[in-house]
Amino acid sequence: MNKPRRPADVYLRFLNLAQALRALPSLPALDPLEERILAIVGRAREAEQRLCVRDVMAQAELGAPATIHTRLKGMRKKGWILLADTEDSRRKQVELTPAALAYFDQLSGCLMQAAKPD
Helix, strand or coil, X not given: CCCCCCHHHHHHHXXXXXXHHHCCCCCCCCCHHHHHHHHHHHHHHHCCCXXXXXXXXXXXXXXXXXXXXHHHHHHHHHCXXXXXXXXXXXXXXXXXXXXXHHHHHHHHHHHHHHHCCC
């Protein structure tokens, strides 16, 4: 007999699928702060907003600007983000790489799989 699924079950199943995705060796690992930064950059992209390095560093909930700057440099090395030139050469716009977009595609697939009825 199948027990009825609660909405929370879908979310918890998604968390398990996402954790399995993050464990794949083909993806460079992100720490929790980098995951949050990636989500901020992704949401800005979705809203068609420009996001420069200074904007990310100004996010107080992420911690000290120096820490954020270090994480941005690391994420760039890992291939998650790129820094694009703007009209002001002193400002760099933070953008997602194709690999980061593919990661979001895979997370979306996890969400869709978790929502499928058994």
